[in-house]
Amino acid sequence: MKPGSKNGNISDVLIKKNIKPSYQRIKVFEYLLGTDSHPTVEQIYSDLVNEIPTLSKATIYNTLNLFEGAQLARVITIEENETRYDACIEEHGHFKCENCGKIYDFPVNLDNLVSGNGILENFKVNEKNIYFKGICSKCLNNKSNKQEGKNGTGK
């Protein structure tokens, strides 16, 4: 995959959504597509500012809100005060490890939850979110060690 064509593809996606493919927007979208870490605004900014020294955090906010409105990205709300973004729109759940802070994706099908569920049957469901918390297998295995990696609560 050549860099040129890659950018071309990203541009096309943005254009299809009526979003002008500016340099910053392409970089942000590229960043989201290239990670599965569900980054926060802070993480996106601090990584990209190396490449784009003039980058402003307001641009990250503007861009992400734009992408969200165009359904190119979605917000992952797991902890308060920790808005994360995910480029993937397809339905999946998130698991956050309370020890190491990592967020894992897991496959999920929620269709059967809606049909046959009394109250929801007359509702129009636009968005389904599911997230679990607990301890991931990696941290479970290391539980003899006091604290492996930094925890993710930020508190």
Added chain:
Amino acid sequence: MKPGSKNGNISDVLIKKNIKPSYQRIKVFEYLLGTDSHPTVEQIYSDLVNEIPTLSKATIYNTLNLFEGAQLARVITIEENETRYDACIEEHGHFKCENCGKIYDFPVNLDNLVSGNGILENFKVNEKNIYFKGICSKCLNNKSNKQEGKNGTGK
């Protein structure tokens, strides 16, 4: 149910969790138990400050964090910047209407999601959350009317 015994019961629940049943704590817990509106900190505060004129918002935060730690209440994270609280611990989903902002509970059983789900099988799941967004039946019926009630986005 007499008021005296009601407060007595609430006190007992707090005491069982090693939480001293102060006047403010009883009032907050009573408030949570008496509503299904999944209130924000702001809503809890502004309602209770009528009864308790000296009440401080910091007390609400302290108390809710205390309850959360004792598993007497849980945080509902649906929108960013809108932490809501629910006194009910038992497993259920939340549906937020994007038109009127109301949050509905719906029954859900997520056990079958965990077992048989590859990645999760080796994880320790402590907490399961599920929330949907869309339009509730009430707003769907009123959709001819421009905007019934205030919307809940706060933006």
Added chain:
DNA sequence: TATATATTTATAAAGATTATAATTTTGTAA
């Protein structure tokens, strides 16, 4: 009644997001 401890309160501080206005970039037409 003293004294120690815990709770509440008021205020300041920190952090995240949005709003505003100036600057820069981009696109278009002469």
Added chain:
DNA sequence: TTACAAAATTATAATCTTTATAAATATATA
């Protein structure tokens, strides 16, 4: 190419939510 208009980006200020701190109040115990 140049001039102009529109859009995007940037820097900064403002707002909002939550937490931290210290003083004041209330509670419990000896």
